[in-house]
Amino acid sequence: MSKKVFVLGSINVDLxxxxxxxxEKGETILGSNFRISMGGKGANQAASCGLLGTETIFIGNxxxxxxxxxxxxxxxxxxxxxxxxxxxxxxISTGTAVITQVDNxxxxxxxxxxxxxxxxxxxxxxxxxxxxxxVFLAQFEVDFDLVKESLKLAKAKHMYTIINPAPANEIPDxxxxxxxxxxxxxSETEILSGIYPEDLDSCIEAKEILSSKGVKALxxxxxxxxxxxxxxxxxxxxxxxxxxxxxxxxxxxSFIGAYVSSMVKGNSIEASLKFANAYAAFNCTNRGARxxxxxxxxxxxxxx
Ligand code: ADP
Numbered sequence: 451m452s453k454k455v456f457v458l459g460s461i462n463v464d465l466x467x468x469x470x471x472x473x474e475k476g477e478t479i480l481g482s483n484f485r486i487s488m489g490g491k492g493a494n495q496a497a498s499c500g501l502l503g504t505e506t507i508f509i510g511n512x513x514x515x516x517x518x519x520x521x522x523x524x525x526x527x528x529x530x531x532x533x534x535x536x537x538x539x540x541x542i543s544t545g546t547a548v549i550t551q552v553d554n555x556x557x558x559x560x561x562x563x564x565x566x567x568x569x570x571x572x573x574x575x576x577x578x579x580x581x582x583x584x585v586f587l588a589q590f591e592v593d594f595d596l597v598k599e600s601l602k603l604a605k606a607k608h609m610y611t612i613i614n615p616a617p618a619n620e621i622p623d624x625x626x627x628x629x630x631x632x633x634x635x636x637s638e639t640e641i642l643s644g645i646y647p648e649d650l651d652s653c654i655e656a657k658e659i660l661s662s663k664g665v666k667a668l669x670x671x672x673x674x675x676x677x678x679x680x681x682x683x684x685x686x687x688x689x690x691x692x693x694x695x696x697x698x699x700x701x702x703x704s705f706i707g708a709y710v711s712s713m714v715k716g717n718s719i720e721a722s723l724k725f726a727n728a729y730a731a732f733n734c735t736n737r738g739a740r741x742x743x744x745x746x747x748x749x750x751x752x753x754x
Contacts (some may be wrong), residue, residue, distance in 0.1 A: 452505065452714065452715070453581075453583055453584050453585065453714040454504075454505040454506070454507060454579075454580065454581070454584045454585070454714070455496075455499050455504055455505065455506045455507070455584070455585045455587060455710055455711070455714060456507045456509060456576055456577060456580055456584060456585065456586050456587070456604075456609070457492055457495060457496040457499070457506060457507070457508050457509065457510075457587045457588070458492065458509045458510070458568070458573060458586070458587070458588040458592065458596075458597065458600055459490065459491055459492015459493065459495065459496070459508070459509075459510055459587075459588055459589050459591060459592060460490035460491055460492045460493065460510065460545055460562070460565040460589070460591035460592055461488075461490040461492065461493045461508075461510050461511075461512055461521050461525075461536070461544065461545055461564075461565065462488075462489040462490035462493070462521075462544075462545035462546060462547050462560070462565070462591075463486060463487075463488060463489070463517040463520060463521055463544055463545070463546050463547070464486065464487045464488070464489040464546075464547045464549055465484075465486055465546065465547070465548050465549065466483075466484070466485050466486070466487065466549045466550075466551060467481040467482070467483065467484045467485075467549070467550055467551070468481055468482050468483045468550075468551045468552075469481040469482075469550055469551070469552055470552070471552060472550065472552055472557060481550070486520070487738055487739070487740075488520070488521055488524045488525075488740065489547060489700075489739055490510075490521075490545055490565070490591065491589040491591050491614070491616055491703055492508070492510060492588070492589055492591060492592070493508070493510070493521065493525060494700050494703035494704070494707070494739050494740060495587060495589070495614070495703045495706045495707045495710075496508050496525065496529070496531050496707065497524075497525065497528070497529040497531070497707065497740050498703060498704045498706070498707020498708055498711070498729070498740070499707035499708075499710055499711045500525075500529040500530045500531045500707075501528075501529050501530070501707075502707070502708060502711040502712075503530075503711070504710070504711040504714055504715070505532070506529075506530070506531050506532065507531075507532040507534075507535060507576055507579070508525065508531050508532065508533055508535065508536055509535045509536070509568065509572055509573055509576045509600075510535075510536050510565065510568060510592070511536065511537050511538075511539050511564040511565060511567050511568050511572075512536060512537075512538055512539070512544040512545075512564050513538065513539055513540075513542050513543040513544040513563055513564045514538045514539065514540050515543055515544055517543070517544040517546065518538055518544045518564075521544060522536065535572055535575060535576040537568075537572060538564075539564045539567050542563050542564050542567060543561060543563040543564065544563055544564055545560070545561065545562050545563045545564060545565040545591075546560070546561045546563060547559070547560045547561075548560075548561075562591065562592075565591060565592050566592065566593050568592055568593065568596055569596070570596060570599050570600065570603075573596070573599075573600045573603060574603060577600075577603050577604060577607055577609075580604070580607050580609055581607075582607070582608040582609070583608070583609070583610060584607075584609050584610070584714075585609060585610050585611075585612060585710055585713070585714055586600070586601070586604035586609040586610070586611045586612070587611075587612045587613075587614070587706070587710055588600065588601070588612075588613055588614075589613070589614045589615070589616050590614075590615055590616055590617055590618075590619050591616070591617070594619060597613070598622075598625045601613070601625060601628040601629065602628060604628075605628045610630050610631070610713075611628060611629055611630045611631070612629075612630065612631045612632075612633060612706075612710065613629045613631075613632055613633070614632075614633045614634070614638075614702070614706055615632065615634055615638050615642060616634075616635070616638055616702070618634075618637065618638040618641035618642060620642070621642065623663045623664065626660070626663045626664045626665050627663075627664035627665075629664075629665050629666070630666050630667060631665075631666065631667040631668070631669060632660065632665050632667070632668050632669070633668075633669040633671065633702075633705075633706055633709070634668070634669075634670060634671070635670075635671045635672075635673070635702050636648075636670075636671075636672060636673065639653075639656050639670055642656075642660065643655075643656040643659045643660055644659070645659065647670050647672065647678070648672070648675070650678065650685070650687060653668075653670050653678045653680060654680065654685075656668070656670070657680045666681060666682070667679065667680070667681035668680050668681070669709070669723075671701075671702055671705055671730075672690070673690070673698070673701070674690045674695075675689065675690045676688045676689045676690035676691075676727050677705070677723055677726070677727055679719055679723055684719060686719060686720050686723055688720075688723045688724055688727045690727070690731065691727060691728055691731035691732075693731045693732065693734060693735050694735055695734045695735065696734065696735055696736060696737055697734065697736065697737045697738065698734045699737075699738065699739045700733060700738070700739025700740060701730045701731075701733060701734050702730070703739060704729055704730045704733040704739075704740075705726045705727070705729065705730035706726070708722075708725055708726040708729035708730065709722050709723065709725075709726035712725045712726065
């Protein structure tokens with residue numbers, strides 16, 4: 451029986467607008483190119499995983515509003531996500547990010563809304579369907595204590611647990627021991643270990659600090675420099691793909707979904723890293739967090 455991936459995480463709708471400058475307090479200015487796109491780290495990672503044909507079950511909450519319809523339709527129809535464990539909550543909005551783009555910089559305000567209302571019963575019901583070896587994947591855009599308790603449930607079920615600590619948050623030692631693999635980018639690594647990872651030596655240094663507290667494996671994503679995996683027995687470094695970068699938004703999310711999807715299909719760690727590295731690089735050649743994923747078939751044509 452093929453393995454499943456359970457994602458506990460956030461679902462956001464991103465409202466984006468461009469402007470030549472930010473307004474002063476009390477001022478109204480004109481913007482342009484308004485667009486709505488689907489986001490949330492949890493939903494992005496699940497989308498990447500579901501699109502690659504892996505059975506992906508999402509645990510999350512949305513509001514009882516029109517944005518919820520948009521987000522759920524997108525996850526179900528475009529990415530084949532199992533949404534049975536997503537609840538609609540009254541009197542609170544679907545997670546929303548208001549993003550103002552000034553030149554190439556973003557100014558972002560997030561209302562987590564329903565993302566903060568997921569409860570442990572919901573996680574319990576979903577994980578009742580999990581088998582030994584299925585993957586439990588979570589980030590930190592939902593309630594932190596919920597993630598901590600859910601990890602315990604996942605370990606009790608003998609699942610393989612993966613945490614992407616984004617946004618970065620101190621992880622208590624009694625939580626680290628329940629994490630089989632921590633996937634972190636450079637800024638998350640610096641916040642959690644005090645070491646900015648650039649090369650094998652600095653990644654090993656960061657690994658020493660975090661694994662002394664009980665994490666079994668670390669997977670560092672290094673932006674254009676690729677990625678590096680370290681556990682007790684294995685060290686694998688994969689250099690970044692040289693692509694024509696258009697937008698790196700969501701690179702980490704597409705990487706994580708692709709890595710997990712490849713692992714549950716039974717591929718080796720090394721093969722999964724190479725695949726995720728290529729998939730994420732390809733996503734950087736398109737604008738938007740998820741928009742490039744569907745055209746991955748043409749990846750080879752885009753590598754210089
Ligand atoms: P995040 O998006 O979380 O900040 P990274 O910037 O580390 O994460 O990117 C995640 C992965 O995406 C990298 O490990 C790499 O595989 C790919 N990637 C990111 N930026 C580039 C780039 N400029 N060129 C090629 N691949 C990239």
